[in-house]
Amino acid sequence: MTYGMHHDRSAGALAWLVHNIEPPEPDDVPAVFTCRAALINSAQRRLDRALLGADAESVVPGYRGYRRDLRGLVSASPLLLAELLREVPRLEGHAIALTDVLARQPPGQSRQVWVEAARHATLATETVLSSAAWMGRPGRAWQIVADVADVVEAVVLLDSRLAPVAASLDARWARWCRRESGSLRVVARQASILARSAELDPGTDALARLETLRRPVVLSRLEHIVDGVQAAEQIARRGLPSVGELRAFAIMQSDIAAACIQLVGAGRGDPLRDAFRWRERRYRQLAASTTRVASLSSGGGADLLCQTQEIGRQILVATRSRAVVSLGVLADFDHHSPRLARAVEANIRTAFANGRYLVADQRSVEPRWRRVGPGEDIALLDSLREVQSRPDGATTGRTGDSELLWAASRVARLDRSADEREAEKAGRPPGVRPRVDGDASAARRNLRESLERQWLPRPSTPNRRPSLGC
């Protein structure tokens, strides 16, 4: 059997389990835990192989000097998924040998399906590991990433029914389930969306285009998310996203805004919290307005999704670590976000005008698509405009308290870059600031401090927030 056949058998069995989800019988628990561990192990090995094994050099002219794999081309969710998979508890102490489980004919139907899922997932992984036929085709590697992400999401759903049994056996599992499993499901879903987009993207087989145009940038700190937004803005001006990609983009942005509300925390930055709350709702509205729209494009939004996920990853990491984040950073992010929506809107508007996007024909008895006439109002475009607006109705710029927050963040950014330049000249590490009175930098610092005193009260204790989940 081929890889695809094994994966289809395993996915079919998982679908049955998700549909007929029941807590396992006590006698079945060791075998079920064994199968679950086999599914996770095989997913982890397969994902590692897909990320490291695809020889992207073979399709990237001009990169003869060194090998590139998918890991070098993407960031965000597939890498984060691989990282999170390593932390999933396997419950080894309560499982038995996989070969014993596979060798016996299990009595119950549910147990039989678990065994079917584990057997074919393991065989699918072995097929990937032992075959090199797909390695010169990054598109195939993306398919493997998508398959793994689906398996992981299904396992997380099944975990909800194992929880009562597993939590009583293993305290670590209960802790993981409470704090991390939600994040794993979100990341798996995003990885699946990204992988399906990249798989369909013709650019995957012609990666050279990435070398001349703006590529997604990897962000190393939360303070760099504005750089991510600016990169996403440029990326959004090229490559028309499919409707599915646009919906995924909107849902991700809604998730990011919801996480930002958590980061703002209780008792600080009310105007900023209102702004994120507004954006969270508007992006959900945008996702909803895609349900009666179709695109004739196969999908060119993979890079946009990748960059959005990179921004989301930084925010996810901050929420998971329960960090206290400067409101100035979040205000700066909030200030720049509408520009990204404007870039997306311009692209989609052109697509409607060119007939690449269609809407449901409400005048027809039979459901069918139609092209959009010049100047016609479309709910999707209205939603995209709404995303750019503010709670107070202004469409550009900022007003009142939010303006001061943004000004504070700008000063902080100016201060930081000046400090980095000074540090470079003086040969000291950035962040180690000599005491200088009476200079322009000190004036900016004073302004920032007075603004922060007025608008950004520091909590006396670090905020404790739940991790991002869903």
Place this chain on the structure above:
Amino acid sequence: MDLTSFTVPTPEVQRARSVLAELCEIGVELMERERHIDVLLAFDRLAPSAGIAWVPPEPSVGLSNVDEALAAARTALEAVLNDPTRHQIAPLDAAMAAWHVDQAQGRR
């Protein structure tokens, strides 16, 4: 692909898509965030297999009761899952759509 290359999904899938599409649209006002996201993700899962494009969902009928609409979507998905071979949709996607609908039902 042109305007004539869209196919009609099976009645069960179309019923589930239509109800979920309308729930997506009214959900911002009528549902809590988590519940609405579940509905959006359920709709998102009901995409056809590669190479097939479907006609739009049925026009809105003016749903007023979210719980009843979710139950109708669940019933339609149940029928899909009882015979997943004829619906041009991956069984795992249909199962996850049903799971999201269950979650949305449980969040009332």
